[in-house]
Amino acid sequence: MAAPISRARAAGLRPEISAGSRLHLVTGKGGTGKTTVAAALALALASTGRKVLLIEVEGRQSLAQLFDVPALPYEEKRLLTVPGNGSLWGLAVDPEQALIEYLDMFYGLKRSARGLRKMGAVDFVTTVAPGLRDVLITGKIKESVTRTNPDGHLAYDAVVVDAPPTGRITRFLNATREVSKVAKVGPISRQSEGVVSLLRGKQTSIHIVTLLEEMPVQETVDAAAELTDAGFRLGAVIVNRARPCVLPEELLEPGHTVDPELVADGLKQVNLPASLAAGLAREVSDYADRLRVEQENERRLGKVDAPRIEVPDLNPPVEISELHELARVFRAESEDAPR
């Protein structure tokens, strides 16, 4: 059971993450760090005393890999214990299972499930109507956000979804609305209103993860516009793998070159051979070039009307201890991590 969260606890998040959101959807271009960021955010929410469910939807067992647990079955499993009252749970939504569960719930079809699968029925459904798959997944998400325990408390304080990538996110979120246009009766139509209003409501934030590279930034800008046009609310733009700038400002000015003599002088002071100077000077210039590209990409992100959060680049592999480090990014600065 999720304990009611006190106000102080709820405020344990940094202001760019709306404390009132109960559903966080994390999207971004492939490979930018959606899974990592979703997990870190979920962990941050859990460490503020919330009971949190982290959901993956692409059938890849990314959560099991990241949290180093056996493959998740289609049921909610505790991923980690968190100090304090919070807890972190994981669920791998399997569209095939969700379809069967759905058919069983409404039509009592479970018995024939295996046969159907063997005949390719599930493949058929997901192919002929890719939207239906998304409908089932978003339906499951809605169910976990709104589920209550027998005592009337919500089952989870927050749900974080490692969502489909930017190229598919709008279609994913809109699937229910689209399908409900066709299906005017039946369970889908009945549940669709709830799903549509949850996904577009105040309780939902859609975060976009990006790197400061050309294509991820382009996709972020495009997806942000698309989502906003479709009536969804953006949460934060999360700039992942951000590196602290170790260069003095002047080195970043275009055309600035680093004088190897200057480097050599410095090296002498700490007893390093001056022969390193030329190479080091080249490295700094290349590095400055790269930072300038990143800054340019960062400027392009300015078009997106959403708060920005930087997540630092850590030494791979990212495992549980690194996740704890990344989770700290999402907590309020004043608040220390719980003992």
Added chain:
Amino acid sequence: MTGEQRLDLAALVRDRRTRVIVTCGSGGVGKTTTAAAVALIGAEAGRRTVVLTIDPARRLAQSMGLTELDNTPREVRGVENGRLFAMMLDMKRTFDEVVLQHAPADRAAQILQNPFYVSLSSSFAGTQEYMAMEKLGQLVAADEWDLIVVDTPPSRSALDFLDAPNRLGRFLDGRMIRLLTMPARAGGKAYLKVVSASVAMFAKVFTRILGTELLTDVSSFVSALETMFGGFRQRAEQTYELLKTPGTAFVVVASPEPDALREASYFVERLSAERMPLAGLVLNRVRRTVLDSTGTTLSAARAEAAADALSAKGADRLTGVAEAALRVHSEIAQAAEHDGRMARRFATAHPEVPIVSVPALPADVHDLDGLRTIGSLLTAEASAA
């Protein structure tokens, strides 16, 4: 160092027996960049070359003179000593062309307008891969090219390129689609005799969920398709076979990250199982220190300590630059160490796979000069070795 074999791309590209080069790998690793750079090498070596790109970054496309998706090879300007043509795959148009070619005119028109066909041809996961193969088949059949370089669609798994065409084929040919669409084609009674109760039930539920319209679309699409299906399927199979011939070379691209290398491993193993010719691995965006290439070294830890010592002396403008240089070096040296470890791990697991490493450039690659730089890096190691 690791004793791995060098992938000699210059030789591969120049070899007149090499007719088709396919770049594959997981998402974002540099497939498109590598394809374009390899094609440029081929063209500048005097071979009439075409590169089929898929979803290139906007600026790269523009620099090759590609402004719209039109399935037409356009000559790239600025190529020296040879001719390079580039095109962007338009998957919907390619699908349309297949339909037009294989179906009688009236049927074709019917198919093209079918709403189910429209969604299948523009958004089915796998259509892009299927159409990339189809286009490759066409380019080979046209017999106008000395060298064809094919990029593969962005997907999480490199295997998708090999699997998707088959999936689509199986789907269109599938039992399910026939059974489910039977009522519309054969009428109720015959239908019930053939189909098990659970499928009948399923069809009913399905109709209820999605409405009869969609099923009707699907079934009319399938019956229209029947006339052309043989040709359609056969084509995909032929192209797949073509990929196994010695004139084809697969170049697997990966970044030095665990996920990308894992995908590369799967792909390498799959190629070998399918007896498809693997040229080798391009390990792209490898971070290196400049010092390594000058034959000197400075470890990350020593650089960091020296930077700390400098800053303890109290920074002035002079030592500021040296300190920054040392900190930058420390960061790069750590990254280089990581990437080197990744490369060695792959090489140990796959000693038979030739490898070439391409360093990470400071900026994105979005013009011919950038491609030439990548090209010379792709071929530098082999000639030096």
